[in-house]
Amino acid sequence: MNMAGCFIFLIIQIFIMFKGESGIVKMKGKVAWLLLLVVSLLANGSQALAYEVQLKPYKDVTEQDWAGESIYRLMSYGVISGYEDGTYRPDSKLTREAFIKLLVSAIPPKTDGKRHDFPKDVASSRWSHAAIKQALEAGWLDTLIAYGKLNPGEGIRREEVAVLSAYAFMQDAAETEIALWLTEGWLAARERAAFRDADAIEQALAPYVYKAFADNLMQGDVEGRFLPDKPLNRREAAKIIDRIIQQRTGSQTIEVAAFYAAGGPYKKHDRMADADEIIFDWAKLAYNGNGEAGLTLAEPQDRAQVLDSAAAGQTKASLMVFGNTLAQQLGEFVMDKPAHQAFAKAISAAVAGPQAPYGGVVIDFEGLVSSEHKEAFGDLLLTVKKELGSGKELTVAVPPAYYYAGYDYKRIGEIADKVVLMAYDFTHEASRLPSAPLPLAADALRMALRDIPADKLLLGISKQANQWSTKEDGTVEFFRSPAIAAVESRLADSGTSSVKHLPYFLNHMTFKDVRGSHELWYEDSESVAEKIRLAKAFGLRGVAVWQINQLTDEDWRVITTQA
Numbered sequence: 272m273n274m275a276g277c278f279i280f281l282i283i284q285i286f287i288m289f290k291g292e293s294g295i296v297k298m299k300g301k302v303a304w305l306l307l308l309v310v311s312l313l314a315n316g317s318q319a320l321a322y323e324v325q326l327k328p329y330k331d332v333t334e335q336d337w338a339g340e341s342i343y344r345l346m347s348y349g350v351i352s353g354y355e356d357g358t359y360r361p362d363s364k365l366t367r368e369a370f371i372k373l374l375v376s377a378i379p380p381k382t383d384g385k386r387h388d389f390p391k392d393v394a395s396s397r398w399s400h401a402a403i404k405q406a407l408e409a410g411w412l413d414t415l416i417a418y419g420k421l422n423p424g425e426g427i428r429r430e431e432v433a434v435l436s437a438y439a440f441m442q443d444a445a446e447t448e449i450a451l452w453l454t455e456g457w458l459a460a461r462e463r464a465a466f467r468d469a470d471a472i473e474q475a476l477a478p479y480v481y482k483a484f485a486d487n488l489m490q491g492d493v494e495g496r497f498l499p500d501k502p503l504n505r506r507e508a509a510k511i512i513d514r515i516i517q518q519r520t521g522s523q524t525i526e527v528a529a530f531y532a533a534g535g536p537y538k539k540h541d542r543m544a545d546a547d548e549i550i551f552d553w554a555k556l557a558y559n560g561n562g563e564a565g566l567t568l569a570e571p572q573d574r575a576q577v578l579d580s581a582a583a584g585q586t587k588a589s590l591m592v593f594g595n596t597l598a599q600q601l602g603e604f605v606m607d608k609p610a611h612q613a614f615a616k617a618i619s620a621a622v623a624g625p626q627a628p629y630g631g632v633v634i635d636f637e638g639l640v641s642s643e644h645k646e647a648f649g650d651l652l653l654t655v656k657k658e659l660g661s662g663k664e665l666t667v668a669v670p671p672a673y674y675y676a677g678y679d680y681k682r683i684g685e686i687a688d689k690v691v692l693m694a695y696d697f698t699h700e701a702s703r704l705p706s707a708p709l710p711l712a713a714d715a716l717r718m719a720l721r722d723i724p725a726d727k728l729l730l731g732i733s734k735q736a737n738q739w740s741t742k743e744d745g746t747v748e749f750f751r752s753p754a755i756a757a758v759e760s761r762l763a764d765s766g767t768s769s770v771k772h773l774p775y776f777l778n779h780m781t782f783k784d785v786r787g788s789h790e791l792w793y794e795d796s797e798s799v800a801e802k803i804r805l806a807k808a809f810g811l812r813g814v815a816v817w818q819i820n821q822l823t824d825e826d827w828r829v830i831t832t833q834a
Contacts, residue, residue: 324710324711325346326710326775327774328343328774329353329357329359330356330357331359332359334770336361338361338509338510341510341512341513341514342359342361342506344709344776344801346710346774347710347713347714347776347805348809349713349717350376351373351509360505361506362504362506363505364426364504364505365426365427365502365508366425366427367415367421367424367425367426367427367431368398368399368402368421369399369508370503370508371399371402371412371423371435372399373508374411374512374515375402375405375406376402376512377439377516377519378439380408380439381409382408382409383409388416389404390407390419391419392420392421393421393423399423406439409438409442411435411438411439414431414434415431415434415435426503427503428499428500428501428503429497429499429501429502429503430472430480430499430500432483432489432508432511433476433479433483433488433489434479437480437482437483437486440482440483440488440515440519452478453478456485457478457481457482457485460481460484461481464481464484464491464497466491466496467495467496468496468498468499471500472497472499473499480497486518487514487518488511488514488515516808520810523807525807525813525834526547526729526812526834527545527546527547528546528547528548528549528550528589528691528729528813528815528816529542529546529548529549529550529815529816529819529830530549530550530552530591530815530818531549531551531577531818531819531820532818532820533820535818535819535821536755536756536820536821537755537820537821537823537824540577540580541580542827543580543586544583544585546584546586546819546831547586547587548587548589549581549589549819550589550633550666550815551578551589551590551629552593552818553568553569553570553590553591554567554569554590554591555567555598556593556594556599558599558600558603558604558610560610561607562610563610563613564604564607564610564613564614564617565617566614566618566621578628582628588628588630589630589631589632589633590621590622590631590632591632591633591635592632592633592634592635593635593636593637594637595636595637595638596637596638596640601637601639602638602641605639605644605647605648605677606644611650611654611655614651614654614655615651615655615659618655618659619658619659622659623663630663631659631665631666632659634652634655635668636648637670639675639678640674640675640677641676642676644676645677645678649682649683649686652665652686652687656686656687664688665686665688666687666688666689666690667683667689667690667691668690668691668731668815669692670693671692671697671718672718672719680718680721681722683723684722684723684727684728687727689727689728689729690723690728692716692719692723692729692730694802695707695712695735696733697711698737700749703739703790705792706733707733707777707794707802708774708777709774709798709801709802709805710774712802712805716728716730716805716809716811725812726810728811729806729811729812729813729814729815730811730813730815731815732799732814732815733794733816733817734755734799734818734822734826735755735821736753736755736792737749737750737751737792738750738753738790739789739790739791740786740787740790741787741790742787753791755821755823758780758793761780761782761791762795766782767782768780772792775792776798776801777792777794777795777798778791778792778797778798779791779792795826796823796826796829799816799830800829803830804833806834814830
């Protein structure tokens, strides 16, 4: 499942263009870096589109920083941002209102139904007003308000952070559970923590402080102190908010759909039992023009064995139908409305009957750049959905919205039972931008969620690598998708340097041999886990992995244990 039909040329201009009153929260649509994308498709002319995403690391946050992963993860999620000069200023103090804004973004508040007087010193025009109002109505701010004032611009202390975090974290707990903690449970946590400065923690707040400790939201320093009066800095804030998101979503389970294609070095049918759905890449659009369309099936010789493996694991089987704007004349077909019905009937026939035990169909139509296709593509999907009836699911794979205007996310989300967002193939040869940096995947996901319900959306993850090789004469050779088995072999070689790159959250490999110097970006098991974490943080239905025969044993273990 790729965008091979598209010839993408990017011109990247990165510059800083935002300010934030808190310096940590995105506000008023201001963002960190602008990436200008120029898309050129042979059949559709060219157009320029801009999208906003930060791809460079902060000048003052290294990959070795103890909170570096948290900072860059939240940056990718759109929760935090930096300053005009390209810094994050991790040691700067955080205000009360800035932390409240962060906390609200991590845990959506639920009103407790009680009356809470609004603080006198928070005007309706204040940038943090909405977040403060949400937190207040949830009952989180009672301990911070004194004499009717919140003092929103005042630096927040670690003790106050712990209390706010505990309030937020306990909002879904039963009243009996909360009462038991506040009377007895916190005492055991106090013994485990054994903070050297426990006496400095305000007695009335101690149960909440130890709740934050017990839930691994906050810990002491290397000397065993909690430091309740110490002002919170931006580095600590990122770490705490990242922990909160992980603690809230880490134990949740989401669906796993895996695409199955004939190629790939890891053809293990026993994996199918661990997936919720296997999507078989066995069909292509066959468009003949003049209202005639159907399917071209290319089922492998071991079709029966593969389908039996899925059935034995009680895993749903779906048929994927691929089409693009070049080989399958997708653009012309979409605009040929008389051909829609013939195509829909062909799909219905292909997924029905005892010899075709499919629970649904996945439409993977790629390369619709022009907006003129938007309405017609929606009409096509509606025709297919009606022909399938209520007994079969319709899933639609869509590319990121930056440069493909032919996909009406909102209408697709209304028609389809599920939508797969192909949040990858951002690869650009000249700039050495790899396929799926986390900031781009997350940004594409945020855009999709504006129109597609989270409970219908699956995050597409593509197991691939991109390689740039520089010869001795300076010539650069680009390999879009080197073989996974070869990459894994190179990864195990002692002469290969391999690090997790931030903020991409991808494996970055470099090595030298007789051919020259080589640089690879690789979607390894750690970066796959990061994509699963992203899907959970945004409350998605699941993930869809391209493709199961490309995944290593460690990849599959990560997917099945963490999704």
